[in-house]
Amino acid sequence: xxxxxxxxxxxxxxxxxxxxxxxxxxxxxxxxxxxxxxxxxxxxxxxxxxxxxxxxxxxxxxxxxxxxxxxxxxxxxxxxxxxxxxxxxxxxxxxxxxxxxxxxxxxxxxxxxxxxxxxxxxxxxxxxxxxxxxxxxxxxxxxxxxxxxxxxxxxxxxxxxxxxxxxxxxxxxxxxxxxxxxxxxxxxxxxxxxxxxxxxxxxxxxxxxxxxxxxxxxxxxxxxxxxxxxxxxxxxxxxxxxxxxxxxxxxxxxxxxxxxxxxxxxxxxxxxxxxxxxxxxxxxxxxxxxxxxxxxxxxxxxxxxxxxxxxxxxxxxxxxxxxxxxxxxxxxxxxxxxxxxxxxxxxxxxxxxxxxxx
Numbered sequence: 001x002x003x004x005x006x007x008x009x010x011x012x013x014x015x016x017x018x019x020x021x022x023x024x025x026x027x028x029x030x031x032x033x034x035x036x037x038x039x040x041x042x043x044x045x046x047x048x049x050x051x052x053x054x055x056x057x058x059x060x061x062x063x064x065x066x067x068x069x070x071x072x073x074x075x076x077x078x079x080x081x082x083x084x085x086x087x088x089x090x091x092x093x094x095x096x097x098x099x100x101x102x103x104x105x106x107x108x109x110x111x112x113x114x115x116x117x118x119x120x121x122x123x124x125x126x127x128x129x130x131x132x133x134x135x136x137x138x139x140x141x142x143x144x145x146x147x148x149x150x151x152x153x154x155x156x157x158x159x160x161x162x163x164x165x166x167x168x169x170x171x172x173x174x175x176x177x178x179x180x181x182x183x184x185x186x187x188x189x190x191x192x193x194x195x196x197x198x199x200x201x202x203x204x205x206x207x208x209x210x211x212x213x214x215x216x217x218x219x220x221x222x223x224x225x226x227x228x229x230x231x232x233x234x235x236x237x238x239x240x241x242x243x244x245x246x247x248x249x250x251x252x253x254x255x256x257x258x259x260x261x262x263x264x265x266x267x268x269x270x271x272x273x274x275x276x277x278x279x280x281x282x283x284x285x286x287x288x289x290x291x292x293x294x295x296x297x298x299x300x301x302x303x304x305x306x307x308x309x310x311x312x313x314x315x316x317x318x319x320x321x322x323x324x325x326x327x328x329x330x331x332x333x334x335x336x337x338x339x340x341x342x343x344x345x346x347x348x349x350x351x352x353x354x355x356x357x358x
Contacts (some may be wrong), residue, residue, distance in 0.1 A: 005121050005205070007173055010114045011041040013015030013093030015175075019083035021050035021073065021349050023101035024059060026218060030101045031063055031070070032139040045099075046090050047110040049082030053350075077209055079345070081184035087337035088175070088183055096178060098170040098193075106214040113172035116210045123177035123205035124166025125199060125317050127213020134218070140309060140317035141219040141226060144325060149302045149324075165209035166249060172213075172246040179268075198247060223320070225348040227328045232331035232346035237334025256337075257297060259330030265292045299323060 016034050022025060034045050047060050049072055050252065060262030073090045074110075075083035079202050083251040088096055097110060116125045133139030171193065181199045184192050197207045220226045262294050264314070265288045271277040277285060298320050302308060308315035336344070 004085045007118070008094050008174060008176075010039050010095065012095075013042045013044070014039050014044040014089075014095045014097060014110060014114070015091030015093040016043065016097045016099050017048070017084055017087035017091060018045065018101055019048045019050065019080045019087070020052070020056060020060060021075075021078050022052045022054045022056055023094060024056045025053070027056055027059055027064065028039075028100050029104055029187065029257045030099065034099055034144070035067060035069060036107065037105060038108070039110050039114060042069075043110075044069050044092060045072055046071045046087040047071060048087040050075050050078035050083065058067050058345040069227070078193045079186065079189050081186045081188060084192075085183045085186060086176065091175075094175045096171075096173045096175050098173070100170060100217070100307070102218050103170070104216040104218075106216070109213055109215065110172070110292050113213055114215070115171055117174070120154055121206060122164075122208035123174050123200050124168050125172045125208045125210055125213070126165070126170060127210050127215065129169045129217045130214050131217045131219055135221065136309075136311075136313050137220055137317050137321075139220055139222070140321045141325075142217075142337045143307050143309065143318065144321050145217070145219060146216045147307050148301070149298065149307060150322060160209065160211060162212075163187040163208070164199075165197075165207050167194045168209065169193075169206050170215060170250075171197075177203075188236065188240070189341070190233050195240065195244075198244065199296070205255065213268075220348055223324065226321070226324055228348040229323050229330040229346055230328035231335075232344060232348070234332025235344045236332075237329075237338035238340050239341035241337055242340060243334075252333075255330035256333040258291070258326055259334065261288060261291045262327070266290045286337050 005042065018030070018034070026046040031045065031047075037041075037043065037212070047283040048059055049057050051057075051334060060070075064072050071090060072312075073086050075086055082322060084098065088112070093141075095114065097113065099105065113125050113127070116122070130143070131142035178196075181196070182202055184196055188195050201209055220229050237248070237252050241252070268277065268285050268288050273284050299319060303315045303324060308318040
């Protein structure tokens with residue numbers, strides 16, 4: 001592990017990079033929170049524009065025409081790592097801050113991140129992804145994101161102590177370190193940030209978590225989009241396990257184990273109900289039902305506490321959202337692990353308008 005990275009002066013400039021695809025209802029706010037960041041040097045925002053179908057590209061051109069700090073680059077393949085690499089290569093400054101069109105930076109985010117980068121000598125710094133919602137469904141997804149019950153307790157979802165980390169949400173990165181390891185791996189369409197941080201750590205760089213850094217993230221707006229998003233994420237995690245094995249965190253194996261146990265429980269229950277399994281054998285095999293029952297109780301408990309929200313409708317959505325996230329992710333994991341992710345993409349980002357802003 002390197003003790004410290006070379007000093008980078010923020011006065012030399014900061015480049016924000018943002019891949020964009022079908023974000024008409026979110027892009028303008030996301031851009032505004034970037035351009036309102038106060039740092040000691042010049043800033044630029046490089047938008048990597050995928051082939052949007054909802055008017056996002058026209059909006060991006062209007063925004064760029066109104067502010068010379070916005071730079072546009074085409075990303076015809078739409079893939080996030082390709083767009084990030086295009087934006088980084090187009091950028092001019094030694095600090096790269098990744099941002100998302102589906103998110104909003106808190107005031108002071110950049111200045112705090114730059115201070116943390118200098119103080120810790122890290123190559124990449126990230127903070128907390130604070131999910132929020134504009135509708136009852138999106139709110140239920142957001143609460144799940146922010147809870148260990150939903151996404152397994154990663155520090156950038158639920159917070160935690162400041163310190164070295166496995167990965168960093170979005171990331172405030174030293175360009176020199178990124179170029180040293182070859183930027184993002186363009187063959188990985190989901191989980192590209194985890195893989196990038198793995199290579200940074202393997203090269204002796206430090207990845208750092210700072211809980212005082214906060215980014216508002218807006219989850220998917222419908223059940224079908226959520227299913228597609230989590231299936232794609234699980235598929236690519238299965239691919240990453242194929243490639244990197246036990247270097248993946250243990251928590252990534254929880255959803256596929258749940259799916260496996262649910263499947264076994266259904267088979268055993270069917271055999272028991274039809275009388276194929278009886279006696280001691282049936283009793284012994286009934287152990288597969290225990291994790292499923294425990295999971296159901298956990299989801300019910302989550303839906304009836306603060307995680308479930310304040311209304312009956314909120315709690316019903318929580319009952320639907322948690323299993324959707326876990327089972328979609330778990331099924332996708334098996335697909336990716338058994339046959340590889342290949343050209344799988346997150347189709348929740350393709351086509352259609354998002355929920356209108358209030």
